[in-house]
Amino acid sequence: MFEIMVAVRYLIDEKKQTAFIILACAVGVAVMVFLYGLISGLQASLIDRTLGSQPHIVSNAHKEKPRSIVRSDDKTTVIGSESRGFDRPQYILDWKQKISSIENIDGIVAAAPHLRGAALVKRGDIARSVMMNGVDAESFGRIIPVKKKIIKGKWDLPGVSIVIGKTLADDLGVVPGDRIQLSTAVASDFFTVTGVFDLGSNQINDNWVFVPLNSAQSFMALEGEINSIDMKVDSIFSSSKIARTVEKRTSLQSLSWMETNSQLLIALRSQSSSSYMIQFFVMVAVALGIASVLIVSVVQKRREIAIMLAFGTARRQIVKIFLYQGAIVGFTGSVIGSVMGTALAEFFRSISRNPDGTPQFPIEIEPLTYMIMILIATLVGLVSAAMPAKQASKVDPATVIH
């Protein structure tokens, strides 16, 4: 405690010097907090947008393997010897058992059946080809929050009903309550529009329609089959790992969003590493600043250090006095810097808004981030005080006093 007390008093005594170095540290931390908030906010929104219309994991039945048109005992070399064969969709029949076994896997939050097929919607003269998604509204809603993306009507699929995208609704000029005709190669019927969604992607808003699973099955002449099981996990970055477990348990071919969006992940990673680089160099600059001010302070206080040594203060106590000064500067600076960084982020958010008033740059800073920043800055302060502290402990009272 003696050492902390002396450290604090020294810092208070050198008001201007201390204020400058704490400010330097605060500015550094503010940049770090702001940058971190911006990058992680941008990434979170990118991931959010990507996963807004995509399950974390999708399991499909294994597709039939392409068969070779060259028999293995054939000695003849044929160029283009492999045929891709028919890429026939495979269906899952025992999906109820599979879903219940998937739901027991650690990390899985929800699993839902999904049947996709091509269809045509018509209203009056206008016809559009669409992707018909047969789902169970309730369980699918747990995978993709369509309910939150409904802009008109509601997310519900009772009887012969359909939920369509914003662009398609505009094109057809329909609102909830209207009826549109849905046709496939095997069936055709009128469906009542119950809701209109905006999933954030033009292609989806234009192309997707949701119908009850059993309607889709009868429109595709199926008797209870589906073509994929969609899943949501609790930690999105463990999706790949969980997908492997799902594969083992169900022998379904499972792909996580991380595999289907590997380009996005690479972009996110390089964005993160460049942000870490910037933060690292900011901290190096802060460390040099703290170290240089403390070195000056050691020189200024040589006589006082000498007298403290003379009246019995141990050298390790002198070392601690200067280490604590570094740590206190780092800690105080980072607390102030966190406030500044947050204010900066808020300011940035307030000036950069979309025309509709929503923030252009989502900035997300979690309490843990602050704690990590403060911890890092305190450690940086401590480390940068190491050299000045060593210098202080080497003061020779015999030559300094008198």
Added chain:
Amino acid sequence: METVISLRNIKKSYGDKVKTEVLHGIDLDISKGEFCALVGQSGSGKTTLLNIMGLLDKPTSGTIALFGKQIENASIDEIAAIRGRTIGFVFQFHHLIGAFNALENVMMPMMAATGGLATKAMKERARYLLDAVGMSDRLTYKPDEISGGQRQRVSIARALSMDPKIILADEPTGNLDTAMSNEVFSLLRKINSEQKTSFLIVTHDTKVASSCDRTVEIVDGKLV
């Protein structure tokens, strides 16, 4: 009479290539309660001798004993602790710590020894000592808010805070005017007679030297 500090054949030389011997085999004993003056020309080795006696510097050869115990083999931190407990310093320039007030400056050696904050007992002792040196009305003043003589009194109180057995004073009145210097000198004498603390006072002032119990003179690194 009990010997507080005892030097035997102390030699000190400086320089690596060309060695300059400053002290050439000093033998000196200071007894308990002794009030001793150390005089000598500048460059005679007074300060070097004082530093060695104060365990601030190590002799090139020779032995130092405190109350009969030799301290050559003690570690640097042990020496610091021994120094803190047994030796008090008063310098020509006060060397108070600017960030702390008079009371805190007097408590510093006690806090450093315990590694903790000021206790009630420390405060009481510091008050008592500052009262003894006539500074009881300046307890919360910082060094730059009091006069040179007052600073010197605070540093005398600080030297006494650990109840040292010997006080080494290097020109304690050298920076003060005559009136102030008489006052400080009689304060040292008073402490000596009341608490039986030994004193070794380095001085140029023949008047100061003549008022001491014993005068030791150093000439060219030798006691005469």
